[in-house]
Amino acid sequence: MKKLISLSLIAAMGLSLAACGGNSGNNETKKTSEAAGSSVASEAGSEASEKKGGEAGSGTTLAVGIWDENQRAGLQEIMDDFTAESGIKAEIQVVDWANYWTQLAAGASGGELPDVFWMHSNESQRYMDNGMLMDLTDRIEKSDKIDLSKYPEDIVKLYQLEGKQYAIPKDIDTIAVWYNKAMFDAAGVEYPKPDWTWDDFYEIAVKLTDKEKETYGLVIAPDNNQAGYYNVIYDYGGYVISDDKKTSGMDDPKTIEAMKFVDKLVKDTMPPLQLITENKEDGLLLNGKVAMAPQGSWMLPAYKGNDFAVENFDIQVLPNYNGKRVSIYNGISWTAAANTTKPEEAWQLIEYMGTKEAQQKQAELGVTMSAYENTSDAFVNSFDKFNLNAYLDMMNDMVIRPYSRDTVTWEGKFIEHMTSVWGGTEEMEEACKAIAAEMNDTLAAEN
Amino acid sequence: MQRKPISYRRQRRRSEFLWGWAFLLPTVVGLIILNIYPIFYTIYLSFHKSGDFGRNNIFVGFQNYAKALKDMQILKAMRNSLLYMLMEVPISVALSLVLAALMNQKIRFRTVYRTIIFLPMVAAPAAVAMVWRWLFNTEFGLINHILGKKISWISDPKISLVSIAIIGIWSILGYNMILFLAALQEVPNDYYEAAELDGAGKAVQFFRITLPLISPMIYFVLVTRVIAALQVFDTIYMMMDRTNPALQDTQSLVFLFYRYSFVENNRGYGSTIVVLLLLITLIFTVLQNYGQKKWVIYD
Numbered sequence: 125m126k127k128l129i130s131l132s133l134i135a136a137m138g139l140s141l142a143a144c145g146g147n148s149g150n151n152e153t154k155k156t157s158e159a160a161g162s163s164v165a166s167e168a169g170s171e172a173s174e175k176k177g178g179e180a181g182s183g184t185t186l187a188v189g190i191w192d193e194n195q196r197a198g199l200q201e202i203m204d205d206f207t208a209e210s211g212i213k214a215e216i217q218v219v220d221w222a223n224y225w226t227q228l229a230a231g232a233s234g235g236e237l238p239d240v241f242w243m244h245s246n247e248s249q250r251y252m253d254n255g256m257l258m259d260l261t262d263r264i265e266k267s268d269k270i271d272l273s274k275y276p277e278d279i280v281k282l283y284q285l286e287g288k289q290y291a292i293p294k295d296i297d298t299i300a301v302w303y304n305k306a307m308f309d310a311a312g313v314e315y316p317k318p319d320w321t322w323d324d325f326y327e328i329a330v331k332l333t334d335k336e337k338e339t340y341g342l343v344i345a346p347d348n349n350q351a352g353y354y355n356v357i358y359d360y361g362g363y364v365i366s367d368d369k370k371t372s373g374m375d376d377p378k379t380i381e382a383m384k385f386v387d388k389l390v391k392d393t394m395p396p397l398q399l400i401t402e403n404k405e406d407g408l409l410l411n412g413k414v415a416m417a418p419q420g421s422w423m424l425p426a427y428k429g430n431d432f433a434v435e436n437f438d439i440q441v442l443p444n445y446n447g448k449r450v451s452i453y454n455g456i457s458w459t460a461a462a463n464t465t466k467p468e469e470a471w472q473l474i475e476y477m478g479t480k481e482a483q484q485k486q487a488e489l490g491v492t493m494s495a496y497e498n499t500s501d502a503f504v505n506s507f508d509k510f511n512l513n514a515y516l517d518m519m520n521d522m523v524i525r526p527y528s529r530d531t532v533t534w535e536g537k538f539i540e541h542m543t544s545v546w547g548g549t550e551e552m553e554e555a556c557k558a559i560a561a562e563m564n565d566t567l568a569a570e571n
Numbered sequence: 572m573q574r575k576p577i578s579y580r581r582q583r584r585r586s587e588f589l590w591g592w593a594f595l596l597p598t599v600v601g602l603i604i605l606n607i608y609p610i611f612y613t614i615y616l617s618f619h620k621s622g623d624f625g626r627n628n629i630f631v632g633f634q635n636y637a638k639a640l641k642d643m644q645i646l647k648a649m650r651n652s653l654l655y656m657l658m659e660v661p662i663s664v665a666l667s668l669v670l671a672a673l674m675n676q677k678i679r680f681r682t683v684y685r686t687i688i689f690l691p692m693v694a695a696p697a698a699v700a701m702v703w704r705w706l707f708n709t710e711f712g713l714i715n716h717i718l719g720k721k722i723s724w725i726s727d728p729k730i731s732l733v734s735i736a737i738i739g740i741w742s743i744l745g746y747n748m749i750l751f752l753a754a755l756q757e758v759p760n761d762y763y764e765a766a767e768l769d770g771a772g773k774a775v776q777f778f779r780i781t782l783p784l785i786s787p788m789i790y791f792v793l794v795t796r797v798i799a800a801l802q803v804f805d806t807i808y809m810m811m812d813r814t815n816p817a818l819q820d821t822q823s824l825v826f827l828f829y830r831y832s833f834v835e836n837n838r839g840y841g842s843t844i845v846v847l848l849l850l851i852t853l854i855f856t857v858l859q860n861y862g863q864k865k866w867v868i869y870d
Contacts, residue, residue: 226833233624250836254623346814398726401815402708413710533835539813547816 184469185213189241191224194425198491205485206476212469214240225532232256237461239470243291244456245282249529251459252283257290258460263471264289269479275495278524279455291457292478293495295486297421298451298518299351299442301325306436307332307339307415316440318517322356322385325443329393332415341393343405343414344386346542349535350525351420353542354452357382359445364526365563369570372534372563374556387545387552397546409437418442421503421515422492428507439514451518454525455495529570534563617846621838628839635843644819645827645844649851651732652823656800658736663743664792670744671751672777685752689745696742700809703738707810723817725810731817738806743799747792754788755781786867794859801852804829824848 190199196218203214217238219227225247231237232251243251251257264270272280275293283291301316308315313331316324329341344352357364362379365372373379394400395414406423408414410432427433442449458477460470476482483496490506493499493515500519504512528534538559544550617635619628639645674685691699706713707724715721724734762780771779782789804825811818822830824844832841 222834229624229833229836250623254626256624397814397816398709398723401726401812402704402723403710411711533837536813536830536835543814543816543818546814549816 183211183213184466185215186240186466186469186473187238188214188216188473189224189228189238190216190218191221191242192422193218193220194422195491198425198486198489201489202477202482202485203473205482206473209476210469210472212472214473235463237463239464239466240458240460240473242294242456243283243459245454245525245527246531246535248283248291248457249285249527252285252288252290253529255462258462258464258467258470259288260290260292260460260471260474261288263475264292267475269475274480274497276453276455278453278522279457279495282455282524282527283457283459291459292474293455293457294477295422295492296453296455296495296500296519297492298453298515298522299355299418299420300439300451300514300518301416301442302409302419302423302427302437302439303416304409304412304414304436305438307412311415315438316443318441318514320440320443322359322443322445326385326389326393329389329416333393338395338413340395340408340414342389342416343394343400343408344389344418345400345405346397346546347539348405348418349538350452350454351418353383353386354523354526355418355442355450356386356445358450358452358523359442359448360385361448365528365567369528370567372560372567374538374563375560380553380556383552383556390546394546397543397548400546409433412436424490424492424507424510424512428490428510434509437510439511441514441517448521449518450521450523452525453519453522457495528567530566534559534566537562537566613842614846616838616842619839621836621842623836625838631839635840636847639840639843639847645824645847647819648822648824648827648844649847651821652801652803652825652848653851654732655736655739655803655823656797658733659739659743659800659803660793660796662736663740663747664789664796666740667744667747668751668789671748671755672781674748674752675755685748688748691742692745696805697809699738699742700806703806704810707734725821726815726817728817728820731811731815731821735803735806735810735821738810739800739803742806743796747796750788750792751785754785758784783868787869790859790863790867794856797855797859798852801848801855824851 188203190196196216200216203216207213224242228237228241228247232254237256243257264272270292272289272292276296279293279296280289283289283293303316305315311332311334313328316328320328332341333339354364357373357379360378360382362376362382363373364379374383395408399413400408403411403413405414405417405419406426409417410430412432427437442451458474460467460474464470478496480496480499483494484499484502486492487494487499487502488506490503493503500516504516506512541550541555541559545552545555616628618630618632620631620634621628670688674681674688678684704725705711709715709721709723709726712724714724722730725731758781762784763776766776766780802825803823807821807823807826808829811821815821825848828841828844828848830841831837831844
């Protein structure tokens, strides 16, 4: 009897654990409105393939997975053009960034990925290495619409492994500073000029900080590496990861110098950490709590839909350090599942999204800047209330977002340390050295 | 003529046996696929360095365990899970017992109260978390607005676990109450009548009659709640961001398991964490199982 009880208890425990995992998945599905992620995507996929028996052409519906709700409307519009042309329907399903990768990994293990989806440099290596993505090399060669030389080489390379191409670049992003003009006016500070240095930046941020009134000059969240501190590191001549992806640059003296400057910004010009985590960078900007924040070009759809932002915000290029002004950049891409039941349709959609026309339209709609060469002017003209030219100017000197095979692992540790520095429980220099050690361990294990 | 009934009986016994299993089969298959197999697979994984997408697992023996038992983060998470359990279970059981006793009286609007208290059980956890996030917000939250103070409920390492426990207690109160109510209604009225004749007051009645008679239900609730509380995940996951300064002092073992298994794709280490949790849960359950002999009264 006793054995029976304990056995059933163990079973109950397992059940609740399993239920726990399942639940959280469901919640996310609810949270991100209707359909989400790989499981639902594959359902939609199999439904469609049942209807059509997988035959190419009209009536087929492709499940498309992305992580940015702000881009959904614009992308759907472009995909509607595609449907009108080819008769293939595309259904976009949005899952937020953190859960996107969880669900994609689960889908990959279970062999149920969406037909077409976004890929990012943080994860691309693992997916390519494990044969999860469709090899597009031959198709690209035969295509008269796709010419890989029209996209930035660094971005094309992110999705390459052993001479094979697994994805086509979707966009390109750079970083610039968003600032609240009203707060500059109120403090009697001049708006930033394109030639400002990081020292000017610091001084302006200090002037705009009033700790009594709890308004602050600047916010960079501890996990904002790409739009935040990575840029400072490269301006100062430091680096995050070596070109051969074998060693960390976080203990490089120049990197440490840059990060110490960031530390000064944190201590003198930023809100306390709890305020940052509870309200996020965009929340603080939009509530008038903070006057400046470096933000990626992908944030445009979020701000241009907000009245307060349209009325008060503007954009300036990043500051420079002794004339060096680097923008970290990255580009996500369109890729397909290796085991999709509709490879032909999936390729057609990817090919279409990579054409000059589609990329031009993406920029015109102000969804993001586009990867295709010379289409970004359209992005600048997509919205005239902000100085979008700043993002274009930042393209003059770019460094690709630091990555390796297991980016997520070391980035996680990195952010953990930064969180303690921001919270005041760790010294910046120690943190950088600790990150370097942990990163080197991870990198050594990669090979 | 003697043989026929015997073979008939045998045949019948055989068909009963087959039918019995046929009816059991769906449950058994479900249990094996959804519970038993994952449990053993998790244990298997905990001895491996896992490859990408569940391929190429490398056997590493007890390496994961050796690492986990020295990992400050995991030890802290263990402490957090235990503290959470120690806050959530006693308080929620005590409160829901009192509420159940009150709701068992003949008072006005009884069904209304019952519904209100049970409501959190029905609400979607994600929605609940959104509301609590706002209530607990330091700058713009309702609670601080009413108190006129600036307490960082979920980002102050000293109190964030308490805040999470408050949500936990609030959400489970109704469910426990319903269970206790069911038990209370099983208690025959004669006992109370007899006690009243003997001059026992309400309090004495509660401690001498009610509590002992519903002790099997209290035991059941305690065991299931301890197991569930040790597995706390969803509230923490939805309330805390990875840049929250209080994260280290709040994250539970299951939260860490999730992070390692599903965010960092380190299934092996994640499984180790969850096997450790399994051991802790077993210890608590066995202890309770021994303890119950002293206080649970079965008639």
